[in-house]
Amino acid sequence: MVSWVPPVGDNAMTITTYVITPFIGSVAQTPVMVSQAATSHIVTGLANGTTYTFVLRGINGAGAETASSKQSNPVTPTSVRVAAGFAHSCAITNGGSVKCWGENGNGQLGNGGSVDSPSPVSVTALTGVVALGAGYAHACALVAGGAVKCWGDNGSGQLGNGDLIDRRTPVPVVGISGAIAIAAGGAHTCAVLAGGAVKCWGSNYRGQLGNGSTIDARTPVSVAGLSEAVTVSASLGHTCAVLSAGAVGCWGANYSGALGDGTTVASLVPVAVAGINGAVDVAAGGSYSEALHTCAVLMSGAAMCWGSNSDGQLGNGMTSNAPTPAPVPVTGITDATFVTAGDNHTCVVVGASALRCWGRNVSGQLGNGTSGNASNSPSPVSVVNVNGASVVTAGDYHTCAVVEDDGLACWGYNAAGQLGNGTTVDAPTPVSVSGI
Numbered sequence: 073m074v075s076w077v078p079p080v081g082d083n084a085m086t087i088t089t090y091v092i093t094p095f096i097g098s099v100a101q102t103p104v105m106v107s108q109a110a111t112s113h114i115v116t117g118l119a120n121g122t123t124y125t126f127v128l129r130g131i132n133g134a135g136a137e138t139a140s141s142k143q144s145n146p147v148t149p150t151s152v153r154v155a156a157g158f159a160h161s162c163a164i165t166n167g168g169s170v171k172c173w174g175e176n177g178n179g180q181l182g183n184g185g186s187v188d189s190p191s192p193v194s195v196t197a198l199t200g201v202v203a204l205g206a207g208y209a210h211a212c213a214l215v216a217g218g219a220v221k222c223w224g225d226n227g228s229g230q231l232g233n234g235d236l237i238d239r240r241t242p243v244p245v246v247g248i249s250g251a252i253a254i255a256a257g258g259a260h261t262c263a264v265l266a267g268g269a270v271k272c273w274g275s276n277y278r279g280q281l282g283n284g285s286t287i288d289a290r291t292p293v294s295v296a297g298l299s300e301a302v303t304v305s306a307s308l309g310h311t312c313a314v315l316s317a318g319a320v321g322c323w324g325a326n327y328s329g330a331l332g333d334g335t336t337v338a339s340l341v342p343v344a345v346a347g348i349n350g351a352v353d354v355a356a357g358g359s360y361s362e363a364l365h366t367c368a369v370l371m372s373g374a375a376m377c378w379g380s381n382s383d384g385q386l387g388n389g390m391t392s393n394a395p396t397p398a399p400v401p402v403t404g405i406t407d408a409t410f411v412t413a414g415d416n417h418t419c420v421v422v423g424a425s426a427l428r429c430w431g432r433n434v435s436g437q438l439g440n441g442t443s444g445n446a447s448n449s450p451s452p453v454s455v456v457n458v459n460g461a462s463v464v465t466a467g468d469y470h471t472c473a474v475v476e477d478d479g480l481a482c483w484g485y486n487a488a489g490q491l492g493n494g495t496t497v498d499a500p501t502p503v504s505v506s507g508i
Contacts, residue, residue, distance in 0.1 A: 074113050074128065092128055094118065102252045102264075102302050105318065105352050105371055114462055116410075117153070117203055117253070154474055156414075156467030157206030157256070158359065159488040163192070163472075163480055163508055164204060170195040170213055171508060174490030178209040179240030180224030186240065190489025190496055192507045195223070196241040205256030206467070208308070208359070212261050213242065218250040220263055228259040229290030230274030236290065245273070246291045257306030258359065263292070264304050270295040270313055278309040279340035280324030286340065295323070296341040307356040307364050307413070313342070314354050320345040320368055322356070329397020330356070330364035330379035336397060347399050348376060357385065357413025359468050367402070367418050369411045375402040375420055383416040384450025385431035391450050402430070403451045414466030419455070419473075421464055427455035427473060435469040436500025437484030443500045455483070456501050473502070480505040 074092055090106040092113060106113045153164040160174030160181060171192035172181040179186055182195035195213075198221065203214040210224030210231060221242035222231040229236060232245035245263075248271065253264040260274030260281060271292035272281040279286055282295035298321065301313040309325030321342035322331040329336050332345035350371040358364035358380065365379030365386060376399040377386040384391045387402035394400060402420075405428065410421040417431030417438060429438040430452045436443035439455035455461075460476025470484035470491060481502035482491040489496050492505035 154472050155204035155206035156465040156472050158208040158468045159490050164201045168200050173492040175488035178225035178238050180209050182223040184240050188488050191494045205254045207256035208258040214254045220245040220248045228275035228288050230259045232273040253303050255304045255306040258308030262304045264301045268300040270298045270301045278325035280311050282323040284340045305356040307358040312354045312356045314351045318350040320348045320351045327362045328380035332378045355411045355413035359415040369408045373407040375405040375408045383432035383448050385416045387430040389451045412466040415468045419464045425461045427461050428452035435485035439483040480508050
């Protein structure tokens with residue numbers, strides 16, 4: 073955690089945003105924007121075993137620096153990171169290796185086999201991992217130094233290694249170096265590179281690779297016109313990125329207005345999401361191209377969503393799409409820090425590390441102790457029995473979170489063992505993942 077004492081006097085009056093920049097030696101890493109009301113922030117996505125220095129800047133409404141300080145105390149993170157796919161889940165262990173559990177028909181557990189596992193199994197020969205992405209039936213890892221490795225289904229080239237052969241153990245993505253963030257969609261994958269460019273590979277039937285075409289790519293292609301991305305998120309058919317200035321750009325399928333540009337017309341290149349400023353995180357959701365949605369968390373702590381709302385996944389208290397596709401505020405969310413989007417449900421980390429979810433709940437994926445279509449919620453509900461949450465990730469019909477003491481909990485659908493508790497029984501409340 074980075075903490076600070078706010079400046080006093082005129083400087084304090086003018087600060088609208090804090091920017092925290094981690095450094096490894098003299099090399100700047102991805103900056104994080106934090107609300108002016110904050111006095112501390114947990115910086116996620118750091119590499120195990122690496123010493124960081126943090127520079128804190130206070131910025132006023134005109135973009136000028138009004139205060140600056142440097143924290144030279146080293147931080148060695150030990151937090152587990154987690155990613156939920158369609159019916160499998162993966163997590164980074166404290167030692168920087170990866171374990172996965174759930175469905176394994178395409179080798180998406182990465183252990184060299186194809187048998188489902190309701191308990192975590194080790195991904196073969198993978199160390200130094202700092203971030204994960206999980207898609208429909210594949211997974212990818214960002215390793216220290218900026219390389220990316222992927223495994224599982226490769227029918228559309230989503231592993232990025234130049235062929236269409238499924239792999240049961242990790243293979244390197246061709247031509248990726250200096251990556252700082254990754255995301256895995258249904259059958260495509262994207263990476264943000266140092267400097268803010270984005271590259272994507274795999275399925276491109278709706279333009280979700282963002283390179284101006286609809287031709288699948290077995291190796292990474294550049295997303296057109298992006299040079300200031302800081303994070304990226306992918307669904308089955310669309311992709312979105314937060315830019316350094318807090319805007320959001322999206323591309324690909326646009327059913328129900330999931331791109332947020334006020335239309336329902338697909339775009340092969342990024343378009344700006346209307347009315348979104350000060351975004352710090354974005355999540356693209358949907359496992360079916362006709363039902364895609366997107367949500368963003370703003371520096372103010374508010375959450376905004378747009379796109380399909382068939383099950384209340386926009387969180388605005390309704391289950392109908394807006395007459396004109398545009399972002400709508402999520403009811404009652406004022407202190408969100410992190411967002412994730414599943415098939416037709418959405419979750420955020422709020423306040424003092426609590427979790428709120430909304431949308432479809434047929435399998436208990438909202439985590440509030442109920443399940444079935446009658447329990448769908450178009451407004452946020454509290455996930456029960458969770459403390460100290462720092463990260464949440466939504467799969468198709470299940471959800472997982474990093475909780476206090478670096479623990480891991482999952483809830484919802486469990487037919488393939490994707491909750492990781494050694495059973496295949498659904499759970500409408502969080503259960504602990506064993507063996508992480």
